[in-house]
Amino acid sequence: MTTLEVIxxxxxxxxxxxxxxxxxxxxxxxxxxxxxxSWWDGLGFAGRARRLDxxxxxxxxxxxxxxxxxxxxxxKPRADAMLEIAMALEHLSWTTRHAGAVLGxxxxxxxxxxxxxxCTVEYRPLGVVGVIGPxxxxxFTPLGSLSxxxxxxxTVVFKPSEYTPGVGAWLGNAFREAVDGPPVLxxxxxxxxxxxxxxxxxxxKIGFTGSTATGRRVAAACAETLTPVLxxxxxxxxxxxxxxxxxxxxxxxxxxGGMSNAGQTCLAVERVYVHRDVYETFLDKVVxxxxxxxxxxxxxPVTMPGQVEVIDSHIHDALDxxxxxxxxxxxxxxxxxxxxxxxxxxxxxxxxxxxETFGPTLTVTAVSDMDTAVELTNRSRFGxxxxxxxxxxxxxxxxxxxxxxxxxxxxxxxxxxxxxPLGGVGDSGYGRVHGADGLREFAYxxxxxxxxxxxxxxxTSFYRPPWADAVVRVxxxxxxxxx
Ligand code: NDP
Numbered sequence: 001m002t003t004l005e006v007i008x009x010x011x012x013x014x015x016x017x018x019x020x021x022x023x024x025x026x027x028x029x030x031x032x033x034x035x036x037x038s039w040w041d042g043l044g045f046a047g048r049a050r051r052l053d054x055x056x057x058x059x060x061x062x063x064x065x066x067x068x069x070x071x072x073x074x075x076k077p078r079a080d081a082m083l084e085i086a087m088a089l090e091h092l093s094w095t096t097r098h099a100g101a102v103l104g105x106x107x108x109x110x111x112x113x114x115x116x117x118x119c120t121v122e123y124r125p126l127g128v129v130g131v132i133g134p135x136x137x138x139x140f141t142p143l144g145s146l147s148x149x150x151x152x153x154x155t156v157v158f159k160p161s162e163y164t165p166g167v168g169a170w171l172g173n174a175f176r177e178a179v180d181g182p183p184v185l186x187x188x189x190x191x192x193x194x195x196x197x198x199x200x201x202x203x204x205k206i207g208f209t210g211s212t213a214t215g216r217r218v219a220a221a222c223a224e225t226l227t228p229v230l231x232x233x234x235x236x237x238x239x240x241x242x243x244x245x246x247x248x249x250x251x252x253x254x255x256x257g258g259m260s261n262a263g264q265t266c267l268a269v270e271r272v273y274v275h276r277d278v279y280e281t282f283l284d285k286v287v288x289x290x291x292x293x294x295x296x297x298x299x300x301p302v303t304m305p306g307q308v309e310v311i312d313s314h315i316h317d318a319l320d321x322x323x324x325x326x327x328x329x330x331x332x333x334x335x336x337x338x339x340x341x342x343x344x345x346x347x348x349x350x351x352x353x354x355x356e357t358f359g360p361t362l363t364v365t366a367v368s369d370m371d372t373a374v375e376l377t378n379r380s381r382f383g384x385x386x387x388x389x390x391x392x393x394x395x396x397x398x399x400x401x402x403x404x405x406x407x408x409x410x411x412x413x414x415x416x417x418x419x420x421p422l423g424g425v426g427d428s429g430y431g432r433v434h435g436a437d438g439l440r441e442f443a444y445x446x447x448x449x450x451x452x453x454x455x456x457x458x459x460t461s462f463y464r465p466p467w468a469d470a471v472v473r474v475x476x477x478x479x480x481x482x483x
Contacts, residue, residue, distance in 0.1 A: 003018065018190075026197040029186040046100070055178040056092050063082060067082045074136070075302075081139075091418045099152060103443055118449065123440055136303065152439055196218075237269055237384055239387040244391040247282050274365070274373075275370065315328075315361065318351075342361075384428035389409055405420065421436075422438070
């Protein structure tokens with residue numbers, strides 16, 4: 001059996017060892033999940049809600065242990081890990097409570113030609129869903145898909161990131177302890193090849209969260225079997241600061257948005273566009289706040305070894321093209337710990353502006369007006385989230401940004417509100433987790449009509465009376481504007 005060793009990014013120590021599931025083992029997990037599907041579906045929304053609540057309480061009881069595991073495997077501070085768990089549990093709770101109302105049967109109105117039918121729509125589970133998760137929020141992110149897929153009545157095979165397999169296995173064990181019965185949630189650990197096997201395993205949908213590059217491979221593999229896929233990919237989110245903004249709040253949001261989790265957040269602020277009237281004041285505030293943040297203290301190490309090189313290359317590229325490091329810079333990169341780096345005057349075509357950096361860096365750029373800020377924001381091929389700080393024009397600016405969500409006067413509030421959908425456009429992916437949209441993502445719509453009485457206007461018969469055709473002609477004319 002091949003195994004996967006987990007190496008703590010902070011210390012280089014081996015902190016866990018997990019099986020690397022082969023394609024056959026993935027197929028077996030899918031087969032087991034499929035065998036549980038009709039039992040889980042048959043429980044109905046209330047029966048599943050009781051069990052998902054038990055899982056939620058089990059996670060809450062073990063939250064300290066889980067936070068410790070997240071800290072050990074991917075390096076974020078324990079308190080931030082607890083914040084992540086708290087947010088994930090809120091989503092699980094909302095999804096469980098609302099699944100019946102969102103997905104259960106609801107009536108639709110027929111048209112004048114079909115008045116004799118009672119019309120119903122309901123959302124049925126797809127069957128078995130494969131969830132592939134990243135390491136940066138190893139609880140919050142997969143739970144977005146897991147909660148909705150399970151609440152909708154699917155069984156799930158979950159492949160956590162190779163950097164956080166222990167977190168994935170912990171969630172699976174907690175489910176088994178909380179929920180009796182056949183294997184509704186199976187966890188398969190392994191590297192990319194295990195994820196690739198899951199894409200080809202015949203599951204009914206893949207909920208993928210990860211980088212855009214891997215997303216492309218996943219979409220290609222899923223296309224072979226016409227397996228639908230939800231794509232939650234990378235981002236290059238901007239924060240826009242208007243001349244009338246609360247600059248202290250905006251600077252605080254920029255620093256938390258850019259530096260928390262060492263910048264390894266899909267919705268991290270990576271670019272800041274600031275109205276020139278307040279640019280210098282804002283930049284001073286950002287630098288003052290960021291100076292107080294140290295990698296190894298408030299933020300952890302860079303989790304993936306290869307990412308250090310990416311961050312370093314983005315900083316160098318920005319400086320080579322005429323940018324300035326007003327805090328940090330090339331010296332900020334020391335092994336796996338990267339100190340906060342603020343870059344100014346960085347050309348818009350440099351990698352630090354166009355590519356996902358995934359490190360504790362910000363580019364801060366002056367703009368002549370908010371039209372320009374919006375235009376530069378929308379130039380990105382990513383479109384995940386954005387933040388706008390403006391006292392008077394926040395919603396108006398927000399509406400013009402091309403992204404799955406915008407938070408006004410706060411950083412990523414939308415991601416923590418369970419009734420709101422989360423997802424992107426362009427290279428940030430397609431489909432949504434969270435909220436009603438997230439629930440529908442793991443179900444198919446089924447329409448049912450029941451004829452209540454024979455139609456007074458028989459249309460769908462070869463033997464319809466000639467007057468019926470005349471009536472149709474009149475209806476077309478009256479209803480569609482000929483008269
Ligand atoms: P990756 O794309 O490297 O990996 C994501 C998952 O895909 C992992 O479980 C990975 O396994 C697996 N995988 C790798 N190769 C394949 C393959 N060929 N087929 C199927 N699965 C495969 O992303 P990261 O884990 O590095 O996560 C960071 C990325 O995720 C960032 O780009 C970030 O922006 C994005 N993200 C997006 C979010 C969103 O909501 N839009 C939320 C959080 C993160 P393994 O790790 O074992 O290689």
